[in-house]
Amino acid sequence: MARRKRPLFARWYPDAAARLEARGLAEQRARLLAPLEGRVLELGCGFGANFPHYPAAVTELVAVEPEEHFRDLARARAGELGRPVTIIEGTAEALPVESGSFDAVVATAVLCSVDSQAAALAEIARVLKPGGALWGFEHVGSPRRARHAFEKALDAVLWTHLNGGCHLSRDTLGAIRAAGFDTSGIRTERFAFLPFPVSKSPHIVGAARKPAPTA
Ligand SMILES: C[S@@+](CC[C@H](N)C(=O)[O-])C[C@H]1O[C@@H](n2cnc3c(N)ncnc32)[C@H](O)[C@@H]1O
Numbered sequence: 001m002a003r004r005k006r007p008l009f010a011r012w013y014p015d016a017a018a019r020l021e022a023r024g025l026a027e028q029r030a031r032l033l034a035p036l037e038g039r040v041l042e043l044g045c046g047f048g049a050n051f052p053h054y055p056a057a058v059t060e061l062v063a064v065e066p067e068e069h070f071r072d073l074a075r076a077r078a079g080e081l082g083r084p085v086t087i088i089e090g091t092a093e094a095l096p097v098e099s100g101s102f103d104a105v106v107a108t109a110v111l112c113s114v115d116s117q118a119a120a121l122a123e124i125a126r127v128l129k130p131g132g133a134l135w136g137f138e139h140v141g142s143p144r145r146a147r148h149a150f151e152k153a154l155d156a157v158l159w160t161h162l163n164g165g166c167h168l169s170r171d172t173l174g175a176i177r178a179a180g181f182d183t184s185g186i187r188t189e190r191f192a193f194l195p196f197p198v199s200k201s202p203h204i205v206g207a208a209r210k211p212a213p214t215a
Contacts, residue, residue: 009164010069014047021049024191029053029108032135032205038103041127043092043120044110046070048077051085062097064090092120099126107136109193111172113165121179125210133207134181139193140202141169173204180211 017025030053037057042050045063047070054061063085065071071087078085090096092107092114105124114120124134142148151169160167177183185207190200 006067006164010046010067010073013164014073017046017049020192025049025193026053028137028191028205032108032137033106035207036104036106036135039101040104040106041095041097041102042106043095043124044107044113045074045085045087048074048085050106050108051077051081051083054083060086062086062088062102064088064092064095064097066091091115092123094119095123095127097127100129102127103129103132105132105134107134107138109138109166110136111138111175112167112170115165117170117172117175118179121175121181125179125181128210130213131210133185133209134176135207137189137203137205138170138172139168140172140188140204142202168201176204176208181208182211183208185209 029050033050033053034055036055037059039060040054040058040062042061042063045051045065048063051061051074061083063074065074065087066089068089071089074085074087078087088096092110093116105128107124111117111120121134128134141151148169155167155169173183173186176186186204187206189203189205191203192200193203
């Protein structure tokens with residue numbers, strides 16, 4: 001099934017997110033991306049918030065983004081930065097790139113929004129070189145039962161529809177493990193991902209190694 005377009009989200013998200021960058025998210029991005037090198041594929045790049053933080057050791061950057069308005073903003077950002085980025089239309093569930101061709105895949109606040117985490121993670125494993133890893137941060141569902149139940153209800157009635165397909169309640173670490181990735185490089189941290197004063201929410205942060213091929 002084709003992914004539903006979400007042009008309204010692409011219009012309001014950049015301004016809202018810019019406030020978060022100034023409140024610590026930019027440092028979070030810089031810390032996350034500092035160890036990267038080689039050929040990198042970024043999924044759901046949005047307006048290109050990660051672009052300034054890729055180190056020089058990244059020799060090629062390709063970004064896949066389903067929303068046209070985000071792609072336009074990301075191209076403008078790459079131009080301002082003087083950073084060559086190949087920005088292409090596509091979704092994480094059907095990546096329009098060759099198998100085994102990237103040293104790293106980056107997804108920040110994207111697995112909360114994809115239609116199918118299992119399909120996206122299978123594609124990420126497909127396009128990574130042996131030994132490659134998925135790098136990113138994702139807000140995840142609360143470990144507290146009552147709060148998690150509230151998040152699920154909010155996702156169902158309102159949140160996901162208003163926020164570009166985002167889900168508050170997902171167990172993204174569980175999905176990454178279920179896809180066979182080695183998650184020993186992932187830690188949990190609490191920080192804010194909404195641009196207005198709310199309590200900090202749990203995030204997973206770090207790198208998940210591509211599953212070794214089965215014999
Ligand atoms: C919350 S925004 C995060 C944008 C950016 N990664 C960042 O860190 O600011 C979610 C992004 O995921 C993208 N997205 C949503 N569904 C997707 C899918 N199925 N495949 C790839 N990207 C998707 C959206 O278009 C948007 O760019």
